[in-house]
Amino acid sequence: MNRLLKLAIVGLVASCGGGGGNYSAPRNLDNACLLVRERPAYMNAMRATERRWGVPVHVQMATIHQESKFIGDARTPHQYALGVIPIGRQSSAFGYSQALDGTWDEYVKETGNRRARRDNIRDATDFMGWYMHGTTNRLGISKWDAGGQYLAYHEGRSGFARGSHMNKPWLLRVAGNVSQRSAMYQAQLTNCR
Structure with a gap:
């Protein structure tokens, strides 16, 4: 019986995900209230970023949704030579x-946040606030303009300044989606507070 109890305890600890953290997407990506109810740490992190950098929670949420669907360890897909030989990730x-x-290295150096990790929601939102704050200062894009901020985020500030996004109709559509999702999240968050 003692051995069975030990196995049960080991199984329970293993099922709790003892090592890496919960990187899966929340269940309710289309409802901001349910999303933050499921993952309250997300709201705490985004509010801290809003206080520090002035980027509204709904803009952060819409950008994270587009970039990773709130998956903490998201990566870009692999690239393949000749369709079968893996040659690394897209970026x-x-x-x-x-x-x-x-x-990320620039963010760590400039903020002094040497322990920052991209798979930590607090660090990731702080990075996003830092980047968007810099975009506002350098390019004049409002922190409330989710679509414009997303374009500069995706293309980089220099790329945006050169207008690289203007030749990418698919990216302009994505930025429109980010803007719409931001407005949806804003309305939802107003009603669930």
């Missing part, structure tokens, strides 16, 4: 915010 984007290695 170094990783985590909730899909931050690239170089941009």
